Amino acid sequence: MGQNEAVPFLLLIEDDDAIRTGLELALTRQGHRVAAAASGEDGLKLFKEQRPDLIVLDVMLPGIDGFEVCRRIRRTDQLPIILLTARSDDIDVVVGLESGADDYVVKPVQPRVLDARIRAVLRRGERESSDSSAYGSVVIDRSAMTVTKDGEDLQLTPTELRLLLELSRRPGQALSRQQLLRLVWEHDYLGDSRLVDACVQRLRAKVEDVPSAPTLIRTVRGVGYRLDPPA
């Protein structure tokens, strides 16, 4: 991943010409390098050719829609994906997050907000300390920013990795959804707790032995989530 390069390289997939042009202009001005595609198919092709650092993806696309694009990318790659949705409270958000998106913004989006989200999600992959810890068969190596389970590398998105890191920094201590939104997503007080729930589900699917009966990442009723050191 190219998160340490000076200029982040974004792929914008949006079918409406005006929005695509407008966002391309604004994001370029915010200091990003932007490639744009007008359909899901074009977007997937561009993604394979140019390997961007991050994708900004419209949900409503002709042909294969944003969710499908998201799912196809997630099969092979863990780069951050930010969804552009029509509204914040409908099923689009849930489906989008389940398809593997890291964050979402609602149209019409202020370029400053989108830029902040992009930078926050890119920061999640940055190294911080240089220790490692083991939780049962799961080993988190903070210096290499890798997680292994039974010796095998787990493919985690930067968001999933950051969530696991934040939880593992305080093992046995419950973190509320709002706390996690601040720590991982860098959202203000109005963060959407569904982001946390969806990301926890995806993370469990990768690190738990039985994702439906989690032993590592536990839900604490009325509070949030907690990483349990194995007994």
Add this chain to the structure above:
Amino acid sequence: MTDLQGPRRFGPVRWRRLRSLRVRLIAVFAVVALTTAVSASGIAYWLNRDAVLKRAQDTALNDFRVSLTRNVSELPLGATCEELTALAAQVASSGLSYDVLVVDDAHPECTASSDPSLYTLAQVPVPLRTTVNKPRELTASNSDAYHLYWQRQNLSGRPFLIGGTKVVPTGPTAYMFKSLENERADLNTLGWSLAIATLLALIGSALLAQAASATVLRPVKRLGEAARQLGEGRLDTRLEVEGADELADLARTFNRTAESLHEQVEELSAREAQSRRFVADMSHELRTPLTAMTAVTDILEDEAESLDPMIEPAVRLVVSETRRLSDLVENLMEVTRFDAGTAKLVADEVDIADLIMSCIDGRAWYDAVELDAPRGVRAVVDPRRLDVVFANLIGNALKHGGSPVRVKVRERGENVVVAVSDSGPGIPEDVLPHVFDRFYKADKGRARSEGSGLGLSIAMANAQIHGGTIEAANGEQGAVFTLTLPLTQPRPADQDEDIR
């Protein structure tokens, strides 16, 4: 019917029940049956009684007359008491079962009776004695001076026929005592039979009334049930039409009414849905160009300073109005979501004080707001929706009331109560009921308002989707908006797995 004397405390309910159709029908049937049965039985009883008594009387009196005539001729003039007693015994023994008493004025002390222990002169009613002893004038139609008279009399509780006559003008007077016990027994039996028949008729009529009322009341009850369902909004309620009577007509009318109501409501809601869809579609369509415009407003704003002074205000206008338009469209879409019932709650447990603090901080209102909010009031709410509520209430107070705006948070039972009060002139009484109306502008003179005119209505809808409400009132100083929210919401199930 005896219920009428029941306790008054059941008053209205009991009265209503008594006046119900079923009770009235049964009462009418019972009265008709009772009248008919009683009058028929009464007439039958009296006719029978007369016939029975007359036959018994005639037989007894005829027999007495014949027997007396035969035996009195053997009686010598100036007969002794013994002879009179013998006569009495003879007359009595020869006839049907009756007893005889012979009285002669010559022997007032003599009780010449066939059974002296039972039948004496004292038992003969005085009027009968007087009539018997009074000679009648002889005329062409009346050949005898003395006749046989009779009277019915109860002697020590038993019914008797007492007949009396003077056989010859100077001779003794004879009385007969015929017991009517058998006849009375017969008549009593008849009376009982008739009473029982009347009772049966009464019961039968009550049952009949019950059945009749059931045939009327069952359709009426079904009609009532159907009308209730219709009232509850189940407009596809229809009745099965049976027969061709008035009730069937009523059922048909009901069905036609329901049908037409259904059609009208459907048409209305179709039209409403259409206009709602139009607003939703329109806001959606507006959003696409707005998204593109919003994307470049930041660029324009950044560059405005370096532009020609003639162009700069124009650019700033475009930027600010694009943001206004985008707020308006967002609010419109929010309203259509509430109208369509598709607005969803994304609930999370938050500290209300934190939320208000962040809301004030985020909008740089800190200097203008006095916050009285204890920490630790935690509620399960949609933080973004609640932020909209607080932003609208506080923003509205700042705009129309002026600072300082006081925000007070209190936990009250199962609810959290947030009061937002300002220091302004308050809300005019005629405006108060409309403050939550859409696009209602308190100040009609103002050509443009800073808000969209939807703020308070969206705040109210957001409160309601949480199961809460907002009330507007005038306090001691300025207007007070009070938000009441339940502390808990039903949490989505997916957040509840694997919980301790």
